[in-house]
Amino acid sequence: MLTEENFRFARQAGATHVVAHLVDYFRDGAHASIDNQPTGDDRGWGRAGDPDRIWSLEELRMLKQAVNAAGLELAAIENFDPAHWHDVLLDGPQKAKQLENLKEIIRRLGATGIPVMGYNFSLTGVCGRTVGPYARGQALSVGMEGTFDKPMPKGMVWNMIYDPQAPAEPQPPVTHEELWRRLEEFLRVVLPVAEEVGVRLAAHAEDPPLPTMRGQPRLIYQPYMYRRLLAIYPGPANAIELCVGTLAEMTEGDVYEAVDEYSRRGAVAYVHLRNVRGKVPRYRETFIDEGDVDILRILRILKRNGFDGVIIPDHTPQMSCAAPWHAGMAHALGYIRGLLETLEREENQCSKSLFP
Numbered sequence: 001m002l003t004e005e006n007f008r009f010a011r012q013a014g015a016t017h018v019v020a021h022l023v024d025y026f027r028d029g030a031h032a033s034i035d036n037q038p039t040g041d042d043r044g045w046g047r048a049g050d051p052d053r054i055w056s057l058e059e060l061r062m063l064k065q066a067v068n069a070a071g072l073e074l075a076a077i078e079n080f081d082p083a084h085w086h087d088v089l090l091d092g093p094q095k096a097k098q099l100e101n102l103k104e105i106i107r108r109l110g111a112t113g114i115p116v117m118g119y120n121f122s123l124t125g126v127c128g129r130t131v132g133p134y135a136r137g138q139a140l141s142v143g144m145e146g147t148f149d150k151p152m153p154k155g156m157v158w159n160m161i162y163d164p165q166a167p168a169e170p171q172p173p174v175t176h177e178e179l180w181r182r183l184e185e186f187l188r189v190v191l192p193v194a195e196e197v198g199v200r201l202a203a204h205a206e207d208p209p210l211p212t213m214r215g216q217p218r219l220i221y222q223p224y225m226y227r228r229l230l231a232i233y234p235g236p237a238n239a240i241e242l243c244v245g246t247l248a249e250m251t252e253g254d255v256y257e258a259v260d261e262y263s264r265r266g267a268v269a270y271v272h273l274r275n276v277r278g279k280v281p282r283y284r285e286t287f288i289d290e291g292d293v294d295i296l297r298i299l300r301i302l303k304r305n306g307f308d309g310v311i312i313p314d315h316t317p318q319m320s321c322a323a324p325w326h327a328g329m330a331h332a333l334g335y336i337r338g339l340l341e342t343l344e345r346e347e348n349q350c351s352k353s354l355f356p
């Protein structure tokens with residue numbers, strides 16, 4: 001989808017920045033469609049990429065040039081390919097080599113001038129969701145109808161297959177503390193490099209935010225758990241990819257308090273702004289202007305706390321037309337722009353009445 005036409009589409013919808021995904025979630029998958037969020041089945045989305053080929057400086061530069069040519073800035077790359085870090089997540093034999101991969105990717109982002117690398121430190125990844133006419137007007141969307149406990153098979157991580165030859169048996173479970181230990185090792189190795197080259201690493205929470213899925217622990221599934229991640233390595237390079245929808249799906253805490261706390265600390269690298277109805281294990285993604293979250297209130301909190309990073313729609317329901325993905329995105333972008341303009345006008349009126 002990283003095409004000139006789509007960059008122009010984004011600019012036309014009012015976007016100023018792009019967050020690019022370089023992982024092909026649908027590779028060799030049974031559910032390939034650019035108009036769908038990947039959901040997959042118990043075999044995941046698709047196959048991970050080429051383990052021996054990390055993103056080159058050349059392709060990052062070409063991407064940035066193409067984004068800039070459309071009048072946009074490249075704000076971040078989102079998600080590592082499971083092929084490049086499966087043994088970092090699983091603590092496998094190629095961990096040391098793959099940590100070098102990740103350091104090199106971050107150096108290349110720094111050399112290209114891409115300021116943020118979004119990642120999701122998750123064993124089972126975004127799994128267990130269903131698709132249905134869940135949003136307004138029966139728009140197709142994703143949600144969860146209950147827990148998903150079918151054990152994760154070997155050869156799979158992050159809901160993608162990295163080893164198709166792996167024996168058909170479950171990956172043995174580990175504890176939550178072991179998963180935190182792996183995160184800590186990853187951060188301690190990679191963050192000094194990120195700091196050196198001026199790149200922020202931004203952590204997405206578990207989506208869906210449940211304590212376990214497929215027999216494996218999940219890392220950040222309540223808002224307060226981000227505190228522990230930030231405490232591992234203080235500094236601006238250790239940051240959050242703050243997903244409002246995922247925070248709203250969590251069973252504890254309060255989405256507004258969480259946005260306030262982490263944006264006030266300056267820990268938010270960028271924001272996923274979407275709406276949702278319900279909480280795990282039963283929730284549905286909605287259009288941005290329906291659902292449980294007061295989006296204007298979220299934007300007011302971010303503005304009050306001086307957040308100056310990028311806000312993206314994350315994903316949206318599909319609209320019934322020839323371009324379901326584009327229509328959904330255009331709607332969300334237009335709505336966000338409208339709210340931002342409302343906030344700007346309020347501020348101007350406020351300063352006018354204070355200083356007539």
Ligand SMILES: [Mn+2]
Pocket residue numbers: 204207243245246272314
């Ligand atoms: Mn998200």
